[in-house]
Amino acid sequence: MAEYDAIVIGAGIVGLSTAYYMKKLCPDHRIIVIDKMNAAGQGNTAKSAAMFRCFFYSTTNLRLVDTSVEFFKHVQEERGVDLKIRWTGYLWLFSEESYNQIKGVLDTMSRLGLQYRLYDEKELADRLGLRTRVTHDEEAKLMNLVDVYKGIFIPKAGSLDVDSLVKFYEAEFMKLGGEISYGTEVKSFVVEPRLPLGIPNEPYFWQESRVAGVITNKGAVKAKKTVVCVGAWASKLLDPIGIETHVKPIKRQIFCVKAKSEFLSKLLWTKGFNREGCMPFLILPKPKVYIKPALEEESFWLCYGDEFPRAYKLEEEPQPEENFYKYGIYQIVVKYLPQFRGATYSSAFAGLYAVNTIDRQPLIFEENDLIFAGGTSGSGIMKTDAIGRIVAALYAEKQYATLYGGKEFKIEELGLKKRKIEPEKFVI
Template identity: 25%
Template structure:
């Protein structure tokens, strides 16, 4: 397949892709909708792995990676319930560690660990599940309550210090143990996303086009295929359209005339983050990314803490306004019950972002759409897109250029067709 031109079914194919050619088409120009870390990773890895056609990456904002990528909690972990996520994130963590050398930019890579805490019933389940992580190469340690308290200064695993009425009101139980992810930690995804796109442009300036402040009005469909996209008064044609628009992906398909039955099961869900001053206790800036009762989490952010928790009753929608009351009247109550001095953890700043929430199984969709043969989906990652971005970029590029997922074969489980075939890949460890 090294020839520049290959004849197939009467067509002349350039930049041969067996997956595309099998369907009677070719890949000479790629359109990527979404200038965040997923779209950027796909763009970069296509060229890194041998693609030499044209590419247009379209971003609605006036700068790259200013949407959900820049608003994430900035954590990465390979502790998951599904093997595909374990493999994707373990691969991605290795690539994060190499990014400064690869791109010459700092991404704040910090393997300080992830600490999950559990009540007794769940901790017993974690102990039973640990061999699965061991087999997948996910390095973890089980911790006693005493070890947890030593690792997170000021945290109480017991409830003896609390009034029983508070315990009942907050529905708390003693922490029976913890799970520490040894390879997990923190990363700043924004400079990495920008580096992906700028590196591709630097390597092939005549092939890569970056379109900022460009809103995709709709994808053009004709005869079961995509012809390109319309952005305002401009029509951009291409052979492959890659939808990597995160929480906006389903809306773009809806605006393009895709029926509810054909659309993806992805909705936007607001997630809020709060920067607060930490308790005045020695060592509180040296803690891992820590998850306690009700899914409340906190981790160091410069000289502060970054705190969050998914709001269970959150309705789908594009509202991103942070809610001060949610921190002060719920999250901080949980923190006060567990951590000395948490009542003094005041909000310094706050923001809201959007999860591309897959309502079926909380996992990404990485495949062609079965009804539109040259529409490729890379979306719906339900809050773990940043953590998997290097692996997704590598996998999508392999599939488009070689017709298969080579590095991480398990990505094939994330095909859109799983929804129709009832082969869901349900991820249960979602924060």
């Protein structure tokens, strides 16, 4: 039976950045990443809109994202790895009521030095062809839509190519001598007493026990530490050994609409917001449907993160729902952006968010030689570099992780026992 210093379960973005920083911190350790898929980042990592924004009220969020994005920038600009970063910016639309609620928060964020620019109703209408007043419309009223009052443009924000990022971490990990075994699915954990006595079916509860590896479809793999980075699959894997992760899976759908018509093409290539010369990532006021400019494909990605009565449900291949577009997203988008009138989607996909139902922030802790990193709740990619460094520092038995740029991060702030996170007030 193979014995490693560490097994990392999951070759998604979190697993690979974690494995890389573990190997970097502990170059002599024998570390293996295993994943049931046949390549890196093929699970829910691949289903992301892959957007980022360095604009958060919670300093925890801000540190995680800002250092990660600075690192991505460094990789692309100084190390010459094309992550296809597009600095599209975020344009967040607010009704008068919600703007007044967020105004104080915005002032605080401004004092923290966070850059943003306000657009008023008229500017938004002129630049984007946005219908800012919709509530005179009977249908819009029935749909509980609201009028647009302001737009907040966040310049330090955009998209990247997650596949390139995944491959970057994978390659760096391999360069350091890391091992990866694809097509390797975890069936269960090996739990052993720290002091085996040879009694049938041990460990018993009076013994101190630990996770000593995993049983996979290819056999057992043992390790001193088992690092679990499985996203939405957390409960499914860890409930059987009674480790609570507070993670529930929820479906998220993305519908791709080609910018074929003249109107849509003009919208996609809206000038004046960013150097890309494109429409920023746009967030409608309520419901917060969002639209990503997908420049390579000359298309828009339309999405909405619905809650009640959306199920918490684990699925191998979650499917996008035609009606969710047709009676949901489309109906809303077309009220604000008439350019979408008649637009159908050319493709669609669905993935699962790994929601930490306590506070929707990442959770990183160690219990019984098992290290858990997850609950990224839809913002895992934009935080992934920081998360990888923090998990690796926990693995290396440190108290602080050094994030990109040299800032220290106290690991226990993302743990369960001494968790210390300000609630995010600026949420999609």
